Amino acid sequence: MQVKPITIAGALLIAPDVFADERGFFKESFSAERYRAAGVTDVFIQDNVSVSKRHVLRGLHGDRRMAKLIQVLRGEAFDVLVDVRTGSPTYGRWEGFSLTEHNHAQLYIPAGCLHGFMAMTDDVILSYKQSATYNPAHEFCVRWNDPVLNIAWPSASEPRLSAKDAAAPLLSEI
Numbered sequence: 350m351q352v353k354p355i356t357i358a359g360a361l362l363i364a365p366d367v368f369a370d371e372r373g374f375f376k377e378s379f380s381a382e383r384y385r386a387a388g389v390t391d392v393f394i395q396d397n398v399s400v401s402k403r404h405v406l407r408g409l410h411g412d413r414r415m416a417k418l419i420q421v422l423r424g425e426a427f428d429v430l431v432d433v434r435t436g437s438p439t440y441g442r443w444e445g446f447s448l449t450e451h452n453h454a455q456l457y458i459p460a461g462c463l464h465g466f467m468a469m470t471d472d473v474i475l476s477y478k479q480s481a482t483y484n485p486a487h488e489f490c491v492r493w494n495d496p497v498l499n500i501a502w503p504s505a506s507e508p509r510l511s512a513k514d515a516a517a518p519l520l521s522e523i
Contacts (some may be wrong), residue, residue, distance in 0.1 A: 350377075351389040358439045358457040361388065362446060363418075367453050372419065376453060377480065389457050393478035401426075401468035401475070408465015408506035409491045409517070415481040417464060418459040420455040421448040422447045424473035427503050428456055430461040431491070433520065441520075443500050448475075463491055467502055490517035497521065 351364040363384075367376045377383075379393075393416075401407065409431060419428055431443040447469075448454050458464050466475065481487075490513065493500070497520055500507070 350383060350387070356439060356444055357430055357459075357462065358437050360364060360430055360432075360444070360462065361435070361457040363455040363457060365453055365455065378455075379418065380443065384418075389416075389418070390421065391460070391480040393418065393480055395482055397477050397479065398422075399468075399475050401473045402509070403468055403471045403473075404504055404509050405473075406465065406467045406493055406502070406504050406510055406514065408514065409461040409463040409492070409493055410465065411489050412481060412484075412487045413461045413489075414487055415459040415479050416460045417480075418455055418478040419466075420449065420453070420476050421450055422474040422476050423450050423458070424468065424470035425449040426466040426468055426473050426475055428466040428519065429439070429464070429500055429502075430456065430458045430464060431465075431498060432498075433440050433491070434459070434461040436454075437461075443498055445500065445503075465493060467504060469503065478479055489523055491515065491520045492517040495519050
C-alpha cells in the first residue's frame with residue numbers, strides 16, 4: 350500500500366494495493382500490522398456504514414477520543430477533515446479529498462479532528478472504522494459552512510442536511 354502524509358498533522362491518505370483483472374478486483378482494506386507500520390497505531394473497535402443520496406452532506410463531526418479510517422465502497426464522496434486539536438501546528442486547517450469506489454483511497458483522521466463529507470453521486474456507501482464507540486456526550490459538531498473555515502465544497506447545489514447538522518454552531522462557539 351502507499352501512504353501519503355497530508356497537510357493536517359498526523360492525517361494520512363492511504364492507497365491500498367488493488368489486484369484487478371477481467372473478473373473484478375481484490376484489495377486488503379485493513380491489516381492492523383501493515384497500518385501500524387505505516388503510523389496508524391489506533392485500535393479500531395467499531396465499523397460503520399452510511400448510505401447517502403447525492404448532495405447529502407454529513408458533518409462536520411468530531412470526538413476528541415476517536416480516530417477514523419474512511420473509505421468509499423460505492424460512488425464518490427468529497428471527504429473533508431478539519432484540524433481543531435488545541436495546540437496542533439495545523440489547527441484551523443481543512444483538507445478535502447475525492448474518495449471513490451474506483452480510486453480506493455482511504456483517509457485516516459486523527460482523534461480530535463472534525464470530519465464531514467458530501468455525496469457526489471447517488472447512493473454513496475461510505476465505510477469507516479473508529480477507535481472509540483459513539484457516545485453523543487463526547488461528540489461535537491461545527492457548521493458545514495463556517496465562514497472562518499471557508500471549506501470549498503464542490504457542489505453549487507444547496508446540500509441536504511440533517512436537522513442536527515443544520516443547527517450546528519460555528520467553530521468560535523464551541
